[in-house]
Amino acid sequence: MEEDGRHIAPDLGLLTGEGSQQRIGTAGEAFPSRTFIWRDLPSHSFEEEQPTYYGRPVLKEPVWIWSVPVYFYVGGTAGASAVLAAAAHALGEGELDGLVKSCRRVAAVGGVVGSALLVYDLGRPERFLHMLRVIRPTSAMSLGSWVLAVAASATLGSALLAGRKGFLGRLGDLSGYVAALFGMPLSGYTAVLLGNTAVPVWNATRRSLPHLFIGTSVSGLASLFGLLPVGLEPQERTIVERFGVVGKVVDLAAMAVVEREAGHAEPALKEGVSGALWTAARILTGASLALSLLPGGKRARRVAGGLLGTAGALALRFAVFQAGKASARDPRATFRRQRDSHGEAPESSLDR
Amino acid sequence: MNADCIVIQGSNMAECHPVAFRWVMEAKARGAKIIHVDPRFTRTSAVADLHVPIRAGSDVVFLGALIRHVIENERYFKEYVLRYTNAPAILKEDFKDTEDLDGLFSGWDGEKGQYDPASWGYEGVEVGAAAGQRESYTGEPFSQRGTQHGAERFDFTLRNPRCVFQVLKRHFSRYTPEIVEEVCGIPPGLFFKVAEALCDSSGRERTAAFCYAVGWTQHSTGVQYIRTASILQLLLGNIGRPGGGILALRGHSSIQGSTDIPTLYDILPGYLAMPKDKTDTSFEEYVKLNDSPTGWWSEFPKYIVSLLKAWFGAAATKENGWLFDALPRLSGDHSHMTTVSAMADGLVKGYFLMGENPTVGSMHGAFHRAAMRKLDWLVVRDFAVTESADFWRDAPEIERGEVRTESIPTEVFFFPCAAHTEKDGSFTNTQRLLQWHHKAVEPPGDCRSELHFAWHLGRRLRDLYKDSTDPKDRGLLALTWDYPVEDAIEEPSAEAVLKEISGFRVADGAPVDGFTQLKDDGSTACGCWIYSGSYKDGVNQPARRKSAREQSWVAPEWGWAWPVNRRILYNRASADPEGRPWSERKRYVWWDEEKKKWTGEDEPDFILERPPSYRPPEDAQGIDTLAGDTPFVMQGDGLGWLFAPTGLMDGPLPTHYEPQEGVIENPLYGQQCNPTRMEWNRRENPYHRPWNDPRFPHVITTYRLTEHHTAGAMSRWLSWLSELQPAMFCEVSPELAREKGLTNGGWATITTARGEIEARVLMTERLPPLRMRGRVIHQIGLPYHWGSKGLVRGDAANELIAFVADPNVSIQESKALTGNIVAGRRSRGRRVVTSGPLVPSLGGNRDGKDLNRDLPVVGQKRTGPHGISGARMKQDEET
Amino acid sequence: MAVGFFTDTTICIGCKACEVACKQWNQLPDDGLLFTGMSYDNTASLGASTWRHVSFIERPVPLTGQETGLGDFSWLLMSDVCKHCQRAGCLEACPTGAILRTEFDSVYVQPDICNGCGYCVVSCPFGVIDRREDDGRAWKCTLCYDRLKGGLEPACAKACPTDSIQFGDLDELQDRARDRLERLHRHGMAEAYLYGADAAGQPGTEGLNAFFLLVDRPEVYNLPSDPVAPAKKAAPAWTSMAFAVLGMAAAAVGAVLSARGGGD
């Protein structure tokens, strides 16, 4: 009773208020940001030019943990994989079955692992099924959850039934196409999910972010194949590598656009942890692109390229994720964007 | 709410009286000007129209200058002043003012160390005070309240140099705007703004109100602060009228109630004098000394007899003097600090703390604990074990190993108490309004109400002594102790107590309508005459809750206000001498010519059928001596006293004295401090230099925060309040912070000769340094809510403050003292005075110049028991 | 019936009765006993267990109509709360349907549905709603749904001694607010304005059911000057995603065909 932060003796007071069911660890720990102490004269937090409230964040920092950016990577890769599988199946005239099979496997594993990662991030994991209570068109997460649900089961089906004969085989192929259909949004919706938030750097870059995420999904997949011990025909390898090259090129191009779009939130991509990750991602991806452009089919080169590419893809996901946190912490990122009428209000009404 | 201007001075109303403050905001919305005069810019200032920073302890100068402004510029309400105050009264020839005696009035008695008020009287008569210090001079007793028809001689031209008005004018002549700047640190421009706002909002058409609280009272000359405001308001005609008045914002939710039905040592219920052992030898003697041939107090016998009947019932008869002899007698000053110092000298064996936490809340915690260590037993009744209850194991001196728990003999009993939600009863608020509260839940466990504790204690004692024949036990055994009890816990009925307080006919127990029905022949009983009528018609009047919308704007049917449900006292003054409202805008009560009686929005505060034209015949007695145009019926002469011929220990007119510990030499008089102030000259109670103490260069003032309550035991255990103000802090100006190297949110240590505490630093422009005589004076602000217990803990500000008090009401000086501040935390184990001062004391001499608090004539004041010197000293021999 | 709050900061005395009344009625835990040094504000911000929060702004500039011996100084006090937006970012983001709009037109989180996905947290343009880590769910002001059900006004409004917080029928509140603004302007307080009183004033949210009267820029009170419910700007994001994924499909097809064609 002492440490529940309410100090209501249960034997004396009734705990029936709306907030009475709030589970408490120890008060204070729930709000690490509150260890903050303003060290200056209070009135110094008032600046004529760009006032803030003691420099405190105006927005809440994303509460998500590492499993989310990892999911971005896994889900994205899975989506790309499903798409490639379908393409190979449709145009391969049976000669690319190896590629199809391993792509479907990657996608299936991605679907399962991805779902696990998402559930892990929930504050109340036991309630993950609530995600499918409703469909909310305004919520990228709602749509995304459905996409993931369908895509994951489809990829699973397609993987298990891959290579079967007869009806089951046809069913597997069908779910392969379904998986591809949903795999496309699966690797892209996460960008929209970030873009449609109040977090300055994400919201500002909501147009370019999808291209970045798709690029990373593709390059991620290609790099992964560089590492997986799967026996692919040379021809199949070529397919994967060309696919990957496109991905990496899009990636690097998109990064430049994102930086431009970020505007006032750009510091988040330049400074601090997120800045470092961002630069790292660029270098790694660039390097792996360079490697994959070198002629010759050396295995070592493939592995190295795969390593660099995978690292790059992961770094990029984390960079974007961390940048979001950083820009949410910075009240000016929000204030200045809105002053530059990135909001909705007509210029005129902003003169206060 | 009906005021045109509200001056809040000596109170932080918004923070300490938020609910009452709603009406100030209401008045503001109606166009009233809100002025806040306070050393700090507080949450009250934040919504005021004008904020005037003032040096703590200098208000008499500011208010005195306002009086001067009003007189010099003839802005006073002439007819009101002429007819309703004693302005025209002629004073004795031998009266000498502070003007003549460098800060003293005539009548100073060096031997006794107090004033003989004889020379303060009206020419040819002797006047007594209606309230206040009834033994202001312990020489041969004179009629304590009695007066003949006020003054004998008047000069209605107000020109006579010895008339009150001229004396007043002369007395305040040196309280100029320049002096205000020099003493209060207030620039003339700001001063004139207040003066004009006040004058413009006074007169026939408009009224202005003053709100004060302990920012005024807690000074060694506190009572005179309020006197000064009263004089100002009388001059402006702002007393007894809607939107006028001087509002004392009382403290605890029923602190008003506990003065009406006193927890004070020197009065009986309804402000009847406590019998004194030296003078009140018999009922007849007592009545003789307290009865008054004129004014309302001529009703005195009815009230005391009814009180004794209420207490002793059948046992009280005319023959045995209503058992008056069974009442305890007052042997001297038994006020709080005096009692504690007697305790320290081993003269007090047992101590009840019922609803008090003095080691945090009262001055000089260390001295308090030292005194309590001398007790045989201590009883504490509270919600939780307080710092006071745990003084024997949880205290700075024990933390430091200076005192060992084993060496403390005191036996401590702790009783858990019931909260107001767990018992029936009434609160009497600032407005004298009684409001009933009903028990919402049963008190848990062993928690019991005060009523339960007191009544059952009494019951057991009576049982214990039932066979005693000792005369001293007579009163105890004779008490009517028969309240009906309710519930399993045998809770006495609070309503039954209210019925007794309100009064009833002895014969049939029928409730009386009010004190006009009380008799002095034993046929009525009444526990407190001013509360008489609160149980009128057998109805619990305080429990009435008719909504404002369903009644007149005065809302007479919400609760019940004493006396006789009257909402504004002396409201006869809201009508002109002929009984017509001064103005339509301010109409309140008036004389109805047809009905031949007083009527109006409120219960008229006058003899209902007495026409304005009435003049008392020569042989008139009692209330018949009150003329039809004298509104202040409680005064012998029915007039408002600009000049108080008697009743005050420290002079008939307010005079500026510096606090016991000041930063400047009194620029007005040679007398530095209040000559009659109470001092405790003891090793454990060292004082700083009167001014310019190099060790303690800054002014310290202490105060409250909305988020906590007084000594904190009620708020520091509540997470919802504790998180709002989680740490003891000190407020300092950026300038002082820079000078001392303090950082916001960091630690600072504040010291006086009594103790040392640490606090978090809150830098702010809200506590400005004052520029005076070319010097910059820094002020340090300290809330006093923290102690060593609760969810949030911190050092108690009161460890810093010395025993020193106002002579009239013995209130401590906790609003203005001196101290020092340094960066960083205090030495491990807080240092407090257990034996002698923390710092070596400096002699009075500094660069050859004597720093004395008193003029030589005053200087010889001798020191009485417990090191006390001051007006009360002589009354202080224990018996 | 749409109800809401009109919070008039010009008559707030910073007593925090609203903050305490809210915690008490809802039996919320404290969120740490920490000294912040931010004037008298020690709870710092709205959060999962602080649904009313009083801000203290010490300004080195004077307040119109006020004079103080301190010179250029004023102290702004303001009680903040969930805005119950007409276009509520949190509600539009909630994938579980835990957040819904009630019959009182307020925005309410159902604690028994919320699974703590945290999407509302990043979707509130005011940074109001938050997830309490040790509880795992998102919490915010309920507009005292339980009290409204019982015909009582919200605890915070009830407790406010100066009626700085006014609760009532939205249309009526808006009229009252405009009158008040009118009055202040007449008395020379030109800087006073209404924040979020209607869609015109704040298109990004299409108006707030809990709106404010302020006397300095929103940022001073830690409020965004031009907040937008993120979903209002979702379209371009979805479009460019569509192009991107089609691009990916094309790339896949291209890769396959090119390799098959040129494959030996």
Ligand SMILES: Nc1nc2c(c(=O)[nH]1)N[C@H]1C(S)=C(S)[C@@H](COP(=O)(O)OP(=O)(O)OC[C@H]3O[C@@H](n4cnc5c(=O)[nH]c(N)nc54)[C@H](O)[C@@H]3O)O[C@H]1N2
């Ligand atoms: N929230 C809350 N409310 C309370 C209480 C509480 O503890 N908490 N306590 C209750 C009690 S017991 C009481 S007695 C009342 C007290 O009510 P107040 O008297 O209003 O409270 P304080 O804060 O003690 O002092 C008021 C102001 O006096 C100022 N002051 C100090 N010295 C001087 C001076 O020399 N001159 C002038 N003009 N001003 C000065 C201080 O700066 C302070 O702002 O409050 C009651 N209400």
Ligand SMILES: Nc1nc2c(c(=O)[nH]1)N[C@H]1C(S)=C(S)[C@@H](COP(=O)(O)OP(=O)(O)OC[C@H]3O[C@@H](n4cnc5c(=O)[nH]c(N)nc54)[C@H](O)[C@@H]3O)O[C@H]1N2
């Ligand atoms: N430095 C400095 N010191 C001051 C002041 C100041 O302004 N500055 N102000 C002075 C003033 S005005 C005052 S009033 C005092 C207050 O000083 P105290 O009265 O000593 O302090 P409180 O905390 O009010 O103590 C009241 C106690 O009664 C308990 N209590 C509450 N209800 C009940 C009940 O029904 N029954 C019983 N038995 N106990 C109950 C509470 O838990 C609390 O512990 O402080 C004085 N001290």
Ligand code: SF4
């Ligand atoms: S705390 Fe109680 S007494 Fe004090 S203002 Fe509030 S309601 Fe009135």
Ligand code: SF4
């Ligand atoms: S303010 Fe934030 S939390 Fe409140 S309704 Fe609007 S979006 Fe939701």
Ligand code: SF4
């Ligand atoms: S955290 Fe709860 S309320 Fe917030 S969006 Fe997720 S499910 Fe909805």
Ligand code: SF4
């Ligand atoms: S409406 Fe209710 S829940 Fe919301 S802030 Fe007020 S009291 Fe708290």
Ligand code: SF4
């Ligand atoms: S209760 Fe009212 S006055 Fe007090 S802080 Fe809250 S809004 Fe301001």
Ligand SMILES: [Mo]
């Ligand atoms: Mo008090």
